[in-house]
Each structure stands twice: as structure tokens, then as C-alpha cells.
Amino acid sequence: MRIFVINSNCMNSLFNKWKKYDRIFALFSVLGIMNLGFSQNSKIDFNNYKPIYCEGDLPANLKSLSSKKALEAMNQIQNTGKTGKERRTEESHAVEVSFFEDQILSSGQVLFGNPLSDYVEKVGLNLIKERKDLLDEIQFYVLRSHVPNAYTTSNGLIFVSVGLLVRLENESQLAVILAHEIQHYVKKHSLLQYKENRKLMASSTRNSSFEDKLKSIYRFSKDQEFEADDLGYEMLKNTQYDLNEGIYVFEMLKYTDYPFLETPYSLDSLASENYIFPQTVRDLAAASMKSVLEAESKNKVLEEADLEGTHPSLNQRILILKDRIARLDMSGKKRFVLDESAFHYMQKIARHELLLLYLRRSDYGQSFYLSRVMELLYGKSLFLSKVKAMSIYALAEHRFRGKNLKDFGCSVSDNKGEWRNFFAEINSLADKELGAFAVRVIWQENLKYPNDVFLMDVRDRAFQTLQNKGRIFLMDFLAFVPYSKRVINNNSNSAVNISPVNSQPVKPEIPVSPKEENGSNLLKNPRSRSQSVSAEIPVSSVIKPNEQLPYFYGAFIDFPNQDELKKYLESVKIDFDLVSKNSSKLTPSERRAKFEKDKKEKYKHPNPEINGVVVFQPQISFTNGLSRSSKKKLFSEEKYREKLTKQWLYVGKISGLNIKVLTNSAGSEMTTESLNDYAQLNDWMMERLNNDTNEMLLFYSQYVNEPMKDYQTDLLCWTKIDYKVLPREIQLDYIIYTILYPPVFVYYLYWQLQVDSYLKEYTIVYDTKTSKVKYQRNKYLETKMTDAMLKAQIYETLYELKHTR
Amino acid sequence: MNMKYYRNYKNMRFKMRGINFSHGNQSQFCFSILLNSKLKQYKINRVICSLFLTTFSFGKVNSQSNPGFLGKTQLVEVNVLTEWGRLMSFNSTVVASYGLSYEMARTKNFGVLFGFRTSTQKRYADGYDPEFYIESIDEYLRPREAVLPSGKSMDYLSFTNNELYVQFKRYNTTKGALAPFGTYWGLELSGSQLSTKDDRLRYQYYEWPNGFIDYSVDKSPRSVLAFIPSVIFGSRQMITDDISLNVYMGIGTVIFHNSTNMTIYDEYVDSDKEVVDYMMLRPVAIGRLFNAGFNLGYFF
Structure with a gap:
């Protein structure tokens, strides 16, 4: 169930992993782990808890490029024989979902292969063990987010956030949530809503205001929620899970502004x-x-008066559920079908993770x-x-x-x-x-x-x-x-x-x-x-x-x-x-002289302490004013991202610095280890960005020493490029001049057909030991993003960094 | 020619049209030439030397604040400079000069280039196409009277132009340039030596008596020094990490020369040397009004 409106912050922190099991292996894993039970206490040291990351094999979905998957999805839609606007809408949806899912899966916030995500997966697989078709399609993941939330994507990725897991009381409540989300996938609610939203927003009915259109969207979404609830209950009816726990789930959702457990504390x-x-x-x-x-x-x-939300009123949903339960026999139902201790163990981990998430967010x-x-x-x-x-x-x-x-x-x-x-x-x-x-x-x-x-x-x-x-x-x-x-x-x-x-x-x-x-x-x-x-x-x-x-x-x-x-x-x-007594203020001329002297000293020779830097995979945002296609934008951004990564590695070699680029985009080079490194350092970076004091100790500093030691550097770099290509606006006065001087018209035509390119680069390098900014750079260039230009700018960044004292 | 003849020149006030030059039998032809140099070569040289010394450095690349292109801030280039201005006033001739240059950049937005180039040019007689020439002259230069050679095959003056030049360039860092890579504008200062081995002059005059006078001139090489500044706009882009292509266009002309008492647009001359100088300087001055360079460089 999509319990909450997914805001942009949630979207940015959604993580999931594609993990493809065949049916036999899935059943075996569920049965095997049920038999083995959980004796995980010896694995995780709660006294000196460290953040958990992913383990095991990388999901197959992350091993190929997003563009490749998007093209395959588009081909599948074309093979269904659909034409026209419907086909185009579905293709857009498929492309956007492919890129979006990979972005989430590789952001470092998705957990797979560890006790937390394994438990959620077990409960989920337990629900769909009778549905052979769903076993191949649906994947369950845990999202490292403090917001109590769960949602489904069009390709069957189901996310449950840490913020939700900490509030659950038993396995049945988790089953209710997962059943709801599964029904969203089965009924293709994401695609339907995507189509409806586009239709509604694109409709040019003069009488309907923007608010009316939004209300239509919300109504549509609420219908989907009711349907998912209903079908979820239907699914749970045939299991051993206690449907009464669904009431407590809705009750729990009313109090998300409260701590998961309270104590008087003053x-x-x-x-x-x-x-x-x-x-x-x-x-x-x-x-x-x-x-x-x-x-x-x-x-x-x-x-009850929440007419403008995407989800129905919780009280309404409780009433519907109670009415449903009244017609069912709940005897023999259980709160825990799998091992109860496994649930409490999972929740203990989740609660420790929640503390880390709050620290990362500087809450x-x-x-x-x-x-x-x-x-x-x-x-x-x-x-x-x-x-x-x-x-x-x-x-x-x-x-x-x-x-x-x-x-x-x-x-x-x-x-x-x-x-x-x-x-x-x-x-x-x-x-x-x-x-x-x-x-x-x-x-x-x-x-x-x-x-x-x-x-x-x-x-x-x-x-x-x-x-x-x-x-x-x-x-x-x-x-x-x-x-x-x-x-x-x-x-x-x-x-x-x-x-x-x-x-x-x-x-x-x-x-x-x-x-x-x-x-x-x-x-x-x-x-x-x-x-x-x-x-x-x-x-x-x-x-x-x-x-x-x-x-x-x-x-x-x-x-x-x-x-x-x-x-x-x-x-x-x-x-x-x-x-x-010791501090003395310099006069402006003294300061200037000192600045010039420092500048000369700075460029005499490189700083011997700087011998390498770890770089997050360069981000790029590409705006092409010549094309409105969102599909093309996604493909272009992936292409540019790959190009940027290669340039950083290439220029790094030439510069003499030991450059390590932490790739987090789907592709053949990604591994679980690289994803974990990215996640660890990204956690530090997020905490650092939320604590921009330039000297404060960070909690995650104690966890980054290890990966940074492997890379033999303390410097962490984040870089982003905003690249815009915009057509030139028609200049009417220039046209008039060309009428007066016709020979100039050819030149004017050549000028008008050119595009304006703007490149904005933002780079920041932190010292993970001191959490200080080592080097920062903002550049705004009116130029095309050619290979040579990229190389020159990247080299300049590394050159300046090398000479930073 | 003795001084008397020289004075006769002044009296006759020859117009410089249809004057042809050729290699022929050289005979002694002496006349005093006023060496009133308008070009103070020594001072120019001093300026060039001081600029050379202040800007050139043998220091290591790492000790400067300019990263250049992948650490390379120096390059050598093979140059081709084409002069297009002659299309305006002479027959359709685009003259090309060839040379080598060296550029280095100590800061991100400033580069200095030193180069040498040479060309062999031909100066055809004026008035080959009189009507077009007249109109062109009227349009771009001051009006002149046409002097038409009649019934004569046109000959030409062949002269060489050896130049030493320096370019001071400002690179446009807002467009991503890092000297010496990227777009730039600059100032080129060129010291040029125009010289010819031709030793026969033909004067055409239409004042009495109408006709031509052929004279052999002094065997001594005739050369004139000229100072040619140009404003240039160009862009150097990389083909590979080491090889670059530099294309620029310039606008310039001759502003100083050491020919005696004469401007290059003045049709009245007082000596054979002035005739020769004029015949060499004028096409260069006009040709350089619009010039374009194409250079292939190697970074190091």
C-alpha cells in the first residue's frame, strides 16, 4: 500500500533491489530459513552497532544499463500491438520507471542480503508462495528512510522503509502492508494512475480548474487504495495472518509524528x-x-475531511476492515507465522538503524x-x-x-x-x-x-x-x-x-x-x-x-x-x-600581501599530502531546449554520466592523483562492494551536508575511516554538472536589419540556427578526517560540453586540488 | 641616376600606375636615397626583447597557476596565414604565408606567441581590370585616376615577406578556455621585411611625353621594413590530447615602415626605391586588412 503521499524527499530516498529468484529457490529459502530460525544475535554487535549495508550478489537488474532495460521495455510494448497515444504513454512510463528504479536501487539506500531485508522478503514470499507467477516478478527490499512508508513500482519492486518497520508490533502487521502493496502491483495501479494523471493534466476543459483536476487525480488514487485494501484482505484471508492487526496498522499510522515508543523524559x-x-x-x-x-x-x-490527499481517511479504512472482519472467522489466526524472535531481532536492527538515520539527517x-x-x-x-x-x-x-x-x-x-x-x-x-x-x-x-x-x-x-x-x-x-x-x-x-x-x-x-x-x-x-x-x-x-x-x-x-x-x-x-595577545589583526595591505605570497607559495609545488581523491560518480542534469521528450533526456543523461565517469578516470591518471570513482549507476562495473562503499561514503556526505559548519565532528566519521583507508586518501569529492542546450530566441529586429542588408541574411541564418550551451559545474571536496571543505569550485561556462572541454575542466579541478594547502 | 634625374622625378610627378617590374639585366643605377626611416627598428626590437624576457620562462609547468590543457601550457605550431584583403583592390589573389610559432601561457587567460613566417608574393600591375579597379578604389580607398597600360602584357613584381611576430592573447575563460586552449582574442605585432630582387622599373606616365620609360635600378637588394599590427580573434580546439587546430581571423594593416617620405597610399613618389617600396607595401597593407590563420599545433 502506498500509505503516504510520496513526496520528493521520499522518492529520493527510495531504494530497492532487484533480486531474481526462481520459484524453487524462493520456496527453499522460505522453508529453509523457517526451519533454521534466526540466531543472528551473534552476527551483529549491538553494543557497538555499525550501520548495515548490502550483502550477497548484486541484483541482476543493476548489472545492465538502465537505457538497455528501457529499450527492452519499449520493445515489449511495441510487440503488444498497441499504437498511438496509448503506446507512447506506456513507453514513457516504462522508460521513466526503468531509470527511476535503477536510480533508487543504486543510490546506496536500498538494503538487500542482510537480516533486515531478508526478513521482509521472507514474509513477502510467504504471502505469494501460492502465486507462481508473482514469485518471479516481485522483489522485496528495505529502504533506509525514517519516514514510515511502503510502496510499489510498476515492475514489482516493493519497498518498506525502516521508519515503518520500527513501529510494527508483529509479523501480521507487516503482512497486511505487504499484501496491500502486492495488490497495487497486480492491478497495475502505477501505470493506470500515470495514464490518468497525464490525461487529466493534459485535458483542456475550460470549465475545470487546476484544483478540480487535482481532486480528480486524488479520487482516482483513493479508489486504487480501497481496491488494494480489499484485495489484500482477500489475499490474507487464506493465510494464517490475523486480519485484526490491520486495524492496528491504520491506528499506528495516525501517530507517525510520535516516537515509536514513548517515555516521559524531561x-x-x-x-x-x-x-x-x-x-x-x-x-x-x-x-x-x-x-x-x-x-x-x-x-x-x-x-475524514482529508479530501485533498491521495489516500483515503484512515478511520474510513478501519471501518471497512472491521466490517470485513465481522464477516470472517479469525479463529486460529496468528500474529507470528514465522519465528517471533526473528521479528524482534529485525526490529531491533531497524531501531538502531533509525537512530543512525536521524543522526545522518541531523535530527x-x-x-x-x-x-x-x-x-x-x-x-x-x-x-x-x-x-x-x-x-x-x-x-x-x-x-x-x-x-x-x-x-x-x-x-x-x-x-x-x-x-x-x-x-x-x-x-x-x-x-x-x-x-x-x-x-x-x-x-x-x-x-x-x-x-x-x-x-x-x-x-x-x-x-x-x-x-x-x-x-x-x-x-x-x-x-x-x-x-x-x-x-x-x-x-x-x-x-x-x-x-x-x-x-x-x-x-x-x-x-x-x-x-x-x-x-x-x-x-x-x-x-x-x-x-x-x-x-x-x-x-x-x-x-x-x-x-x-x-x-x-x-x-x-x-x-x-x-x-x-x-x-x-x-x-x-x-x-x-x-x-x-597572540592574535593580531592584519591591515588590508598586509592581508593582500599575505594573500599574494600564499598564492605564489601555493603554486610552487603540489601539496605532497594530497595524493588521491575518492569521487562520487559525477551527477549531471541535462536540459535540452530543442526536445521536450523526457525519454531522450533520461537516455542523454545516462550517456553523459558514463562519459563524465570515464573522463574523470582518464584525467585522474594524467594528473598523477589516485582517483577512485564510486559508480552507482547500473552497469557491468557495479558490484555489491562498490555499492556498499558508495553507500557508506554517501551517508557521511549526507551528514556533512546537513551539518555545514566546516568543523563539526560527524558521527559517520567513525565508519568511513575503513573504506577511505582502502583508497589511501582522506578526500571525498562530489561533483555535479548542469548542462543546458537552448535554441536561440528569434530576434525580429535582426531580421529587419537583414532586409535592409540582404547579404547579411546568410550570416544571420547561420547565427540563428546555432544553439546556446550553458555548463554549470559544482565540485566540492571534503577531508573526511577533519570534515572540512578542502576545495570548492563553482564554474559557469557558456560553452558546449565537448570531450576536450570536460578534460580541461576536470584537470583544472584536480590541479587546483593538488595545490591546495 | 644622378641627383639631376632625381629632381626631374619631382618635376615630372609620375603617377604610380601601370608600373611593371621584372628581372632583367642589371645595370648600375645610382641615386641618392633619403634614408628617413619612419620605422625605428631599434626601439621596436627593444620592445620585443623586453616582452620576450618578461614573459618567457624556463620554469616548470607545476610552478604556475595555469593547468593548461591536461598540464600542457606550451605548444609549437605550423602556421598558414592567408591574406584576403587583396580581393578588394587587386586581382583575385589570396596570399598565403607559412611559418612556425611557439606559444606559452603562464596564466589561465593570457598567452604569448612568438613566430616567424614567410611568403613570396607577386604584385601585378595596377589597372589590370581598370573599371573594376577604379570602382574598388573609389569604394574602399580614395578616388584615383586610372592609368591604363595599353597594349602591354602585364608583368609583376615578385617579392618576399619575412616576418617575425608576437601575439598577445587573452583567452576567454567564461567560455571554458584555459590558455593556450580555447577561444581568444589578441593583438599581433609583426615586424616584416619586404624585399625584392627585381631590378627593372617601367614608369608609365601620361603627361607629356606619353609612354613608358624603362630603367634598370640598383642591384642592391631592395627591402623595406614594416610594422604590421593586427587584432585577432580565434579559437584553438583539440584534435587529440596533444594536437590542436587553431583558426583565427585578423584585421590589421601596415602602420609604420621605413620607406622614405611616403605613405603607401600616396601615388606620388620621388625615387625608384619609393616606387619599389610602394609596390611591396601596398598589397601587404591591403591584404592584411582581412586575414585568417590556420595552425596545427603540438602541445607539450
Whole structure:
């Protein structure tokens, strides 16, 4: 089922793999694995979890060029005898789908051959084991996307996202989803909708507005959804799967803005005896929550009134399903047909992957919250400590840079549930408060795993950020006087020993597997936020002998090993006086002179440290103003992409640099290993693009060292070309001139028939060790993209890179 | 010829039409020639030398900021320069010069080329096709009277043109050029030596007495130096990674020469040398008005 509207972001992150099994092998695999069961715990180390990638043989679909497959599909359509517009529409559809599927399959976000995708495949094959024709045609894959989604393509590729897998409760729910998607393929809904959309949008009925046309499209799509639901239930009726779980699936889909599991989590739960958040933090958080809730209540859109969506109302679908179930005998149906432990194992992997996906997207608020949920669910681990440390470090880093944390997973309006309260509190912390909170959390995690290199790195960077950007003197943390030791000034009226009342951090209640009788998984018992009842301690009433430090300086007082802390702070503290003395500002002429000198030095000899670069397969976007055919565009882009890849390799050899191009387009050169390398480095790149601070530590840095070491370089390059060929506009005044001077007409005709070519090149090279931009280049050329031109430009890029200091 | 004859020249005020030259028996013909050089060769040479020294470098390619084409920023070329301007005023003759050149580029958008070329040209008598010639002259040059040779087979002056030239080019980086590859425009400065071994002059005059006078001129080689700048527009494209094809067009003319007291368009001459110089300079000056070059180069 296409549960959600596929937006462009989803489309870009859809991954699937063609894996062709014959019927016997498919049956054997299902039976074999059912018998063998799952004992995968020994394979994946959840304590120090690493992202999973593809395993096994490459799908056959990726071994040949997309253009070749597209041509074969077109030939098949021609052989059916269809003519005219219908044939052209189907050919366009076939070509677009061929290219699109390959693009998704080779993007590095599709999983195949690993426990996650294997499980989904097993459940899917189990559903269609009676349908011999479908066994050869349908493939099941997992998509590394946080969005709960599943969809089908015209060629039978069924994708299920990680974001959906983490929310499922049992195998039957997955079966309901897969059955729905299978029916979309069987009924060719993609092609039908494609045809209908083209017809509707192309129709020139004067009376119908654009909105009316869109509503027609949506109605058509909703009919397809109902049909897929109905036929899916029909398919499941004959299996052992419990159709009642379909109701819970629809219920679950109502709460996709909520975390997959909730727990009360507030800043107060992270407080301690001498580290207490003031009331102002709670007040600010409450105020932001109030405004958001008020706005939501005004703009509340009932699902039943969702006339403009491509999917029907979930409540409507629930009612239909309930009506269907009422007429069926559900006795003997099971929630788990295959091994139950396999499901939980798969889900554990999926939830760990989800954390990584959030980190990659720089949704640090969500990853921080979910790391707490996962700790309660699966116990503490090094991986979860790293996630927590990284998340809070990144939030502090971005806050110090003046960024709004709602862009980093702390949006109060976009999220709902328990984590929203937590985000509101995080947002209400000031810069230094958040910075101190961050180093406290990181220090705490570092104490658990003192030898982990990544945690140490995060710790060091967090303290540096706190000093450099927060301008905090680290030794003040040690100068903070515990509340218990404070005395009141004799001038005040009260002579009370100011200790915070009820200063023990509140322990939240965490239901492990929440379930309600009405079937809703997530919104069962509203998760109440922990309410800290600590007394407010006005700073002004606490008098230290010499100074008054804000509350957040008490972040470390309650930790053990204060000597070790002191030693560490001594080692990393910055002497700001010394820094200001040493720094000297240059005058403009001095700066200019330095620039010229550096430029001369730069080109004296190449930088010996730069000996190679790993390049993502060059992207190209080709716009041909001479042709409107989308088919031709796709074919041209593939041709240019191949050409670019060859040129990069060729010029790389000449330049003396060790160039490795990570190809991710379907073809004979692709292997599973190359696809995995691409995926790993692409993950790093995506995280880097989402954290464009040019100095922040990245979580995926710990995973790219290995592939980069194989390539013997730290440099990663991404390049794209936008190439436009546009006909010249008719210049009427030129024609008039040629009438006056006829001999010029020939030249004018020659000029008019020329095309204008524009080439825009964008290249960026990162150092994966430091995550800094090593070299960047934007070029805009009014020229044709000839081989010589490409070679010259690529060589120039590599030349400049070689001389970059 | 003695000075008296020279003075007679001035009095007679010969018009330079229908003057034919040929190789023949050489006889002594002496007359003083005013060596009022308009072309200060020494200064030109100084300029060329200084430009040469400031731009030429034996440094390694890697020490410059220009990557060139796949690391190559120098090339040698075989040149063919065709002069088309003569189609306007003379019989349909396109003259070709052949030569070699060397270009190097230290920066991405600037290149310097040094070259040598030579040609052997023929200068036919004026007024071969009088009516066309008159009209052409009227159209493109100042009006003149036609002097028609009558009943005589036309002869020609054969002269050679040896040139040393330098081109300063600016490459268009917005069109993807990386010197010395790509499209460019530039300035060519050429020092040219026009010389002939022909030693017989025929003057045609229509003032009294009407007719021709044949004279043998001095055996000493007659040559004139000319300075010919041109503005050029061209493009160098690669055939392979090492071989290039360079096509350019230029607009130029003679602006300085060391002939005595005469402009190349002035039909009044005061000595045999001026006659000869005129006969050589004028076709080059007009021919260079529209010129086109085709070069085959090798990058290194």
C-alpha cells in the first residue's frame, strides 16, 4: 500500500533491489530459513552497532544499463500491438520507471542480503508462495528512510522503509502492508494512475480548474487504495495472518509524528542535587507548548475531511476492515507465522538503524530522545552512549552558531507526544545553559566508556566549543559551591539553609511494550512529564564569597572523581588572555600581501599530502531546449554520466592523483562492494551536508575511516554538472536589419540556427578526517560540453586540488 | 641616376600606375636615397626583447597557476596565414604565408606567441581590370585616376615577406578556455621585411611625353621594413590530447615602415626605391586588412 503521499524527499530516498529468484529457490529459502530460525544475535554487535549495508550478489537488474532495460521495455510494448497515444504513454512510463528504479536501487539506500531485508522478503514470499507467477516478478527490499512508508513500482519492486518497520508490533502487521502493496502491483495501479494523471493534466476543459483536476487525480488514487485494501484482505484471508492487526496498522499510522515508543523524559530527569534547572526553563517550555497546542486546535484537520490527499481517511479504512472482519472467522489466526524472535531481532536492527538515520539527517533532538527509549528497551550500550553524546554535542554546537534547533530535530510544532515536551525544554535553554548541559551529558557517557575514542573526541570538541563559542571558563565548574554548603548573607531576612527541596531527579516510568485494549499502540496512556518540585533558588540570594555563578556551573559537582575532572579541565582550558595577545589583526595591505605570497607559495609545488581523491560518480542534469521528450533526456543523461565517469578516470591518471570513482549507476562495473562503499561514503556526505559548519565532528566519521583507508586518501569529492542546450530566441529586429542588408541574411541564418550551451559545474571536496571543505569550485561556462572541454575542466579541478594547502 | 634625374622625378610627378617590374639585366643605377626611416627598428626590437624576457620562462609547468590543457601550457605550431584583403583592390589573389610559432601561457587567460613566417608574393600591375579597379578604389580607398597600360602584357613584381611576430592573447575563460586552449582574442605585432630582387622599373606616365620609360635600378637588394599590427580573434580546439587546430581571423594593416617620405597610399613618389617600396607595401597593407590563420599545433 502506498500509505503516504510520496513526496520528493521520499522518492529520493527510495531504494530497492532487484533480486531474481526462481520459484524453487524462493520456496527453499522460505522453508529453509523457517526451519533454521534466526540466531543472528551473534552476527551483529549491538553494543557497538555499525550501520548495515548490502550483502550477497548484486541484483541482476543493476548489472545492465538502465537505457538497455528501457529499450527492452519499449520493445515489449511495441510487440503488444498497441499504437498511438496509448503506446507512447506506456513507453514513457516504462522508460521513466526503468531509470527511476535503477536510480533508487543504486543510490546506496536500498538494503538487500542482510537480516533486515531478508526478513521482509521472507514474509513477502510467504504471502505469494501460492502465486507462481508473482514469485518471479516481485522483489522485496528495505529502504533506509525514517519516514514510515511502503510502496510499489510498476515492475514489482516493493519497498518498506525502516521508519515503518520500527513501529510494527508483529509479523501480521507487516503482512497486511505487504499484501496491500502486492495488490497495487497486480492491478497495475502505477501505470493506470500515470495514464490518468497525464490525461487529466493534459485535458483542456475550460470549465475545470487546476484544483478540480487535482481532486480528480486524488479520487482516482483513493479508489486504487480501497481496491488494494480489499484485495489484500482477500489475499490474507487464506493465510494464517490475523486480519485484526490491520486495524492496528491504520491506528499506528495516525501517530507517525510520535516516537515509536514513548517515555516521559524531561530535563529534570537529568538533574541532580546541585544541578537543578530553574523554573524559567519550565515556564518557557510550557509557554511554547501552549502556543503550539493553541495553533493546532485552531487548524485541526479531521482525517475524514482529508479530501485533498491521495489516500483515503484512515478511520474510513478501519471501518471497512472491521466490517470485513465481522464477516470472517479469525479463529486460529496468528500474529507470528514465522519465528517471533526473528521479528524482534529485525526490529531491533531497524531501531538502531533509525537512530543512525536521524543522526545522518541531523535530527539530533529525535536521536537524543530515542537513545533514551532504546536504553530502556534494550539496555545501555556503547552505541547508545555515542548517539546521546553526539546528539547533545551537535545541538550545543548549532545553538552556539545561532541556529534554530527546530531545524535539528527539536521542532515542537512538527512533533507530537512525549518527545515534544522534551524538545520544548531543550529549546528553552539559553546558549550557555545548553552548552553546560551538553558537556555534562557527554562527561557522564564518557565515564561509562572511558576508553572509547569517539566519545573522547566528542568530549574534547564539546569542551572546546563551550570555551571558544560560549566563552565559559572551565575552572568555574570547579568553583561552583554546592547548595548544601551555601550560607545566607546576614543582611537578608531569612536565615534558612537553602537546599533544594525534593532535589532527587525523578525517575520516569517506562512501559516496555505498551498496549491498550482499544488497540492503539502508542497513545494509550498519555505519558506525563516528570514534574520536578525542586525549590527555586534565586541566584541573588545565594552568596558565594567572591562571585555568583549561574546554576549550570553545578553540572559536574555531583560526579565522582573530581580530581580526574580537574585534571582534564586543566589540560583543555584555554587561556583567553594569551589568545588575545597572540592574535593580531592584519591591515588590508598586509592581508593582500599575505594573500599574494600564499598564492605564489601555493603554486610552487603540489601539496605532497594530497595524493588521491575518492569521487562520487559525477551527477549531471541535462536540459535540452530543442526536445521536450523526457525519454531522450533520461537516455542523454545516462550517456553523459558514463562519459563524465570515464573522463574523470582518464584525467585522474594524467594528473598523477589516485582517483577512485564510486559508480552507482547500473552497469557491468557495479558490484555489491562498490555499492556498499558508495553507500557508506554517501551517508557521511549526507551528514556533512546537513551539518555545514566546516568543523563539526560527524558521527559517520567513525565508519568511513575503513573504506577511505582502502583508497589511501582522506578526500571525498562530489561533483555535479548542469548542462543546458537552448535554441536561440528569434530576434525580429535582426531580421529587419537583414532586409535592409540582404547579404547579411546568410550570416544571420547561420547565427540563428546555432544553439546556446550553458555548463554549470559544482565540485566540492571534503577531508573526511577533519570534515572540512578542502576545495570548492563553482564554474559557469557558456560553452558546449565537448570531450576536450570536460578534460580541461576536470584537470583544472584536480590541479587546483593538488595545490591546495 | 644622378641627383639631376632625381629632381626631374619631382618635376615630372609620375603617377604610380601601370608600373611593371621584372628581372632583367642589371645595370648600375645610382641615386641618392633619403634614408628617413619612419620605422625605428631599434626601439621596436627593444620592445620585443623586453616582452620576450618578461614573459618567457624556463620554469616548470607545476610552478604556475595555469593547468593548461591536461598540464600542457606550451605548444609549437605550423602556421598558414592567408591574406584576403587583396580581393578588394587587386586581382583575385589570396596570399598565403607559412611559418612556425611557439606559444606559452603562464596564466589561465593570457598567452604569448612568438613566430616567424614567410611568403613570396607577386604584385601585378595596377589597372589590370581598370573599371573594376577604379570602382574598388573609389569604394574602399580614395578616388584615383586610372592609368591604363595599353597594349602591354602585364608583368609583376615578385617579392618576399619575412616576418617575425608576437601575439598577445587573452583567452576567454567564461567560455571554458584555459590558455593556450580555447577561444581568444589578441593583438599581433609583426615586424616584416619586404624585399625584392627585381631590378627593372617601367614608369608609365601620361603627361607629356606619353609612354613608358624603362630603367634598370640598383642591384642592391631592395627591402623595406614594416610594422604590421593586427587584432585577432580565434579559437584553438583539440584534435587529440596533444594536437590542436587553431583558426583565427585578423584585421590589421601596415602602420609604420621605413620607406622614405611616403605613405603607401600616396601615388606620388620621388625615387625608384619609393616606387619599389610602394609596390611591396601596398598589397601587404591591403591584404592584411582581412586575414585568417590556420595552425596545427603540438602541445607539450
